Amino acid sequence: MHVLIIGAAGMVGRKLTAALLEAGGIGDRAIDHMTLADIVAPEAPLHAIPTVPVAADLSLPGVAQALVADRPDVIFHLAAIVSGEAEADFDKGYAINLDGTRQLLEAIRQESIQEHYRPRLVFTSSIAVFGEPLPPAIPDDMAHTPLTSYGTQKAICELLLADYSRRGFVDGIGIRLPTIVVRPGKPNKAASGFFSGIIREPLNGMEAVLPVDDSVRHWFASPRAAIGFLLHAATLDTTLLGQRRTLTMPGLSATIAEEIAALERFGGPAATRLIRREPDKTIARIVAGWPQNFDTRRARELGFVAETSFDDIVRAHIEDELGGKLPG
Amino acid sequence: MHVLIIGAAGMVGRKLTAALLEAGGIGDRAIDHMTLADIVAPEAPLHAIPTVPVAADLSLPGVAQALVADRPDVIFHLAAIVSGEAEADFDKGYAINLDGTRQLLEAIRQESIQEHYRPRLVFTSSIAVFGEPLPPAIPDDMAHTPLTSYGTQKAICELLLADYSRRGFVDGIGIRLPTIVVRPGKPNKAASGFFSGIIREPLNGMEAVLPVDDSVRHWFASPRAAIGFLLHAATLDTTLLGQRRTLTMPGLSATIAEEIAALERFGGPAATRLIRREPDKTIARIVAGWPQNFDTRRARELGFVAETSFDDIVRAHIEDELGGKLPG
Numbered sequence: 049m050h051v052l053i054i055g056a057a058g059m060v061g062r063k064l065t066a067a068l069l070e071a072g073g074i075g076d077r078a079i080d081h082m083t084l085a086d087i088v089a090p091e092a093p094l095h096a097i098p099t100v101p102v103a104a105d106l107s108l109p110g111v112a113q114a115l116v117a118d119r120p121d122v123i124f125h126l127a128a129i130v131s132g133e134a135e136a137d138f139d140k141g142y143a144i145n146l147d148g149t150r151q152l153l154e155a156i157r158q159e160s161i162q163e164h165y166r167p168r169l170v171f172t173s174s175i176a177v178f179g180e181p182l183p184p185a186i187p188d189d190m191a192h193t194p195l196t197s198y199g200t201q202k203a204i205c206e207l208l209l210a211d212y213s214r215r216g217f218v219d220g221i222g223i224r225l226p227t228i229v230v231r232p233g234k235p236n237k238a239a240s241g242f243f244s245g246i247i248r249e250p251l252n253g254m255e256a257v258l259p260v261d262d263s264v265r266h267w268f269a270s271p272r273a274a275i276g277f278l279l280h281a282a283t284l285d286t287t288l289l290g291q292r293r294t295l296t297m298p299g300l301s302a303t304i305a306e307e308i309a310a311l312e313r314f315g316g317p318a319a320t321r322l323i324r325r326e327p328d329k330t331i332a333r334i335v336a337g338w339p340q341n342f343d344t345r346r347a348r349e350l351g352f353v354a355e356t357s358f359d360d361i362v363r364a365h366i367e368d369e370l371g372g373k374l375p376g
Numbered sequence: 377m378h379v380l381i382i383g384a385a386g387m388v389g390r391k392l393t394a395a396l397l398e399a400g401g402i403g404d405r406a407i408d409h410m411t412l413a414d415i416v417a418p419e420a421p422l423h424a425i426p427t428v429p430v431a432a433d434l435s436l437p438g439v440a441q442a443l444v445a446d447r448p449d450v451i452f453h454l455a456a457i458v459s460g461e462a463e464a465d466f467d468k469g470y471a472i473n474l475d476g477t478r479q480l481l482e483a484i485r486q487e488s489i490q491e492h493y494r495p496r497l498v499f500t501s502s503i504a505v506f507g508e509p510l511p512p513a514i515p516d517d518m519a520h521t522p523l524t525s526y527g528t529q530k531a532i533c534e535l536l537l538a539d540y541s542r543r544g545f546v547d548g549i550g551i552r553l554p555t556i557v558v559r560p561g562k563p564n565k566a567a568s569g570f571f572s573g574i575i576r577e578p579l580n581g582m583e584a585v586l587p588v589d590d591s592v593r594h595w596f597a598s599p600r601a602a603i604g605f606l607l608h609a610a611t612l613d614t615t616l617l618g619q620r621r622t623l624t625m626p627g628l629s630a631t632i633a634e635e636i637a638a639l640e641r642f643g644g645p646a647a648t649r650l651i652r653r654e655p656d657k658t659i660a661r662i663v664a665g666w667p668q669n670f671d672t673r674r675a676r677e678l679g680f681v682a683e684t685s686f687d688d689i690v691r692a693h694i695e696d697e698l699g700g701k702l703p704g
Contacts, residue, residue, distance in 0.1 A: 138485075138543065180619065189519040189521075190517075191518060192519065192520065192535070193517075193538070193620055194535070195542075195619060197539050197543070200536070200538070203535050204532050204535050207520070207528050207531050207532050208528070208532070210521070210528070211525050215466065215525070290508075291508065291521050291523060
């Protein structure tokens with residue numbers, strides 16, 4: 049089978065590529081070759097399964113058609129302009145996050161009109177589709193009242209995915225990811241960056257800034273869990289989804305205090321002492337608007353699995369990024 | 377002030393035009409002139425207030441820009457491809473119902489970027505945004521799981537309306553209309569046509585076919601109530617809406633039996649005898665999937681008013697379409 053990953057150069061895309069190459073297949077079908085697309089051509093890993101890197105801006109005319117012209121069996125669509133940039137650049141956010149996804153769906157439909165074609169499309173949506181008023185645990189079927197253009201674009205794509213699937217043009221499934229921690233790599237400027245930073249940096253002997261109160265509660269899953277969601281979504285029996293093609297993925301609802309306690313169990317007081325509390329009202333206000341907990345029974349009943357303690361999340365980071373042991 | 381009506385040639389558009397000309401203004405502002413746009417140029421009524429008819433296909437490039445180039449203060453956007461046609465012609469439905477509305481919003485935004493401009497935009501959405509599983513009374517904030525491409529397109533436009541309003545480009549409000557009865561004019565082939573037919577035809581001494589059981593329950597408002605919704609939406613203080621810019625309009629939940637009882641109170645047994653029961657399984661199945669009742673407290677608290685009995689709906693028809701008395 050042929051697998052196409054759009055957004056393959058990002059953190060999740062690279063981990064997904066590696067996981068697919070290691071597995072060698074999806075479900076009981078072997079992977080013959082993979083196409084790795086991103087705005088800049090991703091690195092093609094050396095592996096027995098050939099991978100073709102492609103530089104592709106999905107918002108440009110013809111690009112989606114070219115990507116589906118050889119009829120990939122499974123398509124992972126991970127590409128997006130992130131929340132802050134979509135808010136700052138209205139046109140770019142709509143061009144990539146809405147038009148790009150719509151052009152992908154439309155290119156698949158045009159292929160399906162020519163000759164039978166109905167690929168599995170796994171689309172990463174976001175909990176940003178939900179807005180105020182937020183109940184204590186947000187159910188899967190809560191109305192979408194996004195508070196950002198990014199959330200609006202993701203909510204629209206969920207509707208398109210459902211309609212194109214209902215009409216039989218594509219076999220779509222959308223998954224709303226929790227905040228991914230611990231993200232590997234350097235600190236970044238995303239408002240959510242500190243959630244990863246206060247684990248990653250101290251375990252590496254470096255200082256990390258905590259801009260919010262220890263009582264702040266948020267919604268987490270590890271990169272390993274995210275890859276598990278994507279792989280499960282690629283093989284799930286989608287007749288079980290009915291018309292509701294997108295699901296909120298399971299995650300861990302935890303406070304910063306619980307996160308720090310887990311850090312201390314692995315890194316000791318030497319690690320937690322590296323967290324410098326530096327309250328930032330702007331970040332605190334942004335984070336206060338984010339959802340804290342979800343009722344994900346539907347996804348769990350369909351077999352999606354996430355961590356159930358912050359210890360599991362820290363352990364996944366140490367195993368997957370630090371070779372199973374702490375530095376120094 | 378300048379008023380633009382898009383979709384002015386339809387039943388609701390013509391009644392809205394007449395109501396605005398009769399009122400001479402919206403709120404406390406006089407109307408200087410009106411632009412009446414539709415796919416075929418509407419008839420321009422003879423009136424002291426000038427009306428300019430325009431043939432405009434909103435889905436074509438440049439058309440939306442031309443319509444907003446002279447910066448109308450209030451825009452009513454009623455134009456749509458109806459449900460059956462949007463399901464039969466996938467491309468046309470998306471072109472008119474999604475792209476047309478998006479291009480209107482985008483044209484307004486481009487005007488607003490050049491120089492301050494933030495018109496009131498009243499958009500007619502639909503209860504077709506709601507799909508299964510339907511609770512006994514659908515709340516205003518129920519999740520959108522439309523079962524048709526039409527419902528999908530309307531749900532997407534609601535999201536766009538909210539985002540463009542949140543960003544300050546437009547002052548948008550969406551209203552989801554009940555099934556309008558009694559529609560004046562000839563019988564049509566819409567699956568919902570019989571709801572009007574079994575009142576309109578018998579009051580006119582003609583036979584009408586009833587394809588569903590008397591126990592069928594549905595959700596109704598008169599054309600007069602619909603015009604009232606539109607006019608109220610044009611002046612409502614939209615700061616009361618928050619991020620939820622679209623509301624389900626109030627209506628009457630009633631059974632066919634209640635509808636026929638109201639007919640008999642006005643037209644006597646001579647009228648009800650003209651209803652011929654001819655069960656149609658296809659229509660019965662379609663109607664069974666439609667919502668039957670809504671919790672519209674939010675709209676009612678904001679001052680939207682609909683009929684509370686089928687007698688009121690029949691009386692509105694007799695007063696507005698039959699000159700206040702029954703023929704013959």
